[in-house]
Amino acid sequence: MGIALIILAAGKGTRMQSDMPKVLHAIAGAPMLVHAIRAGAALEPSRCVIVAGHGAEAVTAAAQNYEPACQIALQTEQLGTAHAVAQARSALEGHDGDALVLYGDTPFIQPETLERMIEARRTHDVVVLGFQAADPGRYGRLVMNGDTLERIVEFKDANDAERAIDLCNSGVIAADSATLFDLIDAVGNDNATGEYYLTDIIAIARARGLSATAVACDEAETLGVNSRAELAMAEALFQARARAETHEAGVTLLAPETVFFAYDTVVGRDTIIEQNVVFGPGASVESGAHIRAFSHLEGCHVSRGAIVGPYARLREGAELAEDVRIGNFVEIKNAVLDEGAKVNHLSYIGDATIGAGANIGAGTVTCNYDGVMKHHTTIGARAFIGSDTMLIAPVTVGADAMTGSGSVITRDVPDGALAIARPEQVNKPGLARKLIDILKKKKARQATRQAEGAE
Ligand code: UD1
Ligand code: MG
Secondary structure, eight states, rough: OOEEEEEEEEEGGGGOSSSSSSSGGGEEOOOOOOOHHHHHHHTSSSSEEEEEEEHHHHHHHHHHHHOTTTEEESSOOOOOHHHHHHTGEEEEEEEESEEEEEETOOOOOOHHHHHHHHHHHTOOSSSEEEEEEEEOHHHHHHHHTTHHHHHOOOOGGGHHHHTOOEEEEEEEEEHHHHHHHHHHTOOOOOOOSSOOOOHHHHHHHHHTTTOOOEEOOOOGOOOOOOSHHHHHHHHHHHHHHHHHHHTTOOOEESSGGGOOOOTTTTEEEEEEOOOOOOOOOEEEETTOOOOOOOEEOEEEEETTTTTEOEEEETTTTEOOOOOOOEEEEEEEEEEETTOEEEEEEEEEEEEEEEEEEOOOOOEEEEEBBBBBBBEEEETTTTTTOOOTTTTEEEEEEETOEEEETTTOOOOOBBBBOOEOOOOOOOOEEEHHHHHHHHHHHHHHHHHHHHHHHHH
């Protein structure tokens, strides 16, 4: 039993004017296709089949990168939505349960909506997701008779009376899997476009005495993306919703319209997010943290009480424990900072472990990359790294150790030791004044020569 998702993603998306398949264009840091997979995932499907055609290789890679268990069905020629669903048949061999058809370019369908469809399936053989369209345009129209959905008419094939209907087809359909494929077998292509319409299965089901109904959702959920302008609108819609949800979760956004979330950003209550903060994928911030202006966070975790920014960059694998401080122009990548550690100014900390309470001075760099491999830097608890220290990894600075400012640390520093690794200073008495005199004379000679040359 269980539910199988069939996500249609074979179309080219000509109006995107892109070399990339339409469903791979991103909203909030994730391909539209991933949004569709996530919506369906709320139903805990036992299988997920992506019907790919244009750019199938890239579509496969993106789908399986997000959900390795996704199966791919190839549709080499785009002959219509019924033909697309038919391509999933062999992938669903042996599946005993419902199938739910989603579109890869319709990223906003809410999990609750799909749950309502599954609920309606208890009493009806086929359930279609519809919506009242403000402008029904070219959508397929749902022809209802009371609660019963009698048929769907595509705009191009509809008469005037049918075109006047404003209950439209979103494209999402649920039915028992075996029933769905049986119905699709009966679909022909004798219509205005010569395509095999998935929508035809409703009239076929009714003629066979099966029941069909429609569940309605908000039009915003069915928003499809066909052009760059619509992609931008979809992004704006996502962000507006994410900001509202973040407010509801008890987070302060000082200038909500300047904060951008990724599809999977998690922020705990009583966190404060200042102006112009951008989240890439994979960021989570616990309760009571403070993200200051112009910071960029992705693939990272920020614990309670931590302060980040302004102008900080947290990258993949940055893990900040409670009360860590990350200041301006600091970049942290693949590094774990233990409780209360501080990196306040102009530093790069990559591939590192920083102990509790350690203080990393301004301009410190973990030199992690030798051009071929990455190496680790370990800094012990309460260590004090002097400003402008270069830590040539692999290297370990012990607990309670110090490094002198400007040091280039190439060897391990034992616990509690002070390491100074910089050329010793030499003072030459009076030489500064002499040097200035020499330079001034040189400049005067040059000016004289130029004046003579000009005569
Ligand atoms: C379809 C519906 C229409 C509905 C509208 C909602 C049919 C016949 N019509 O029309 O009732 O109102 O969506 O947006 O189903 N696809 C494939 N292979 C194909 C054809 C399409 O994978 O051979 C995919 C597309 O990539 C897209 C989805 O199916 O993700 C819908 O196809 P599209 O051509 O946009 O259908 P519409 O004409 O908009
Ligand atoms: Mg369409």
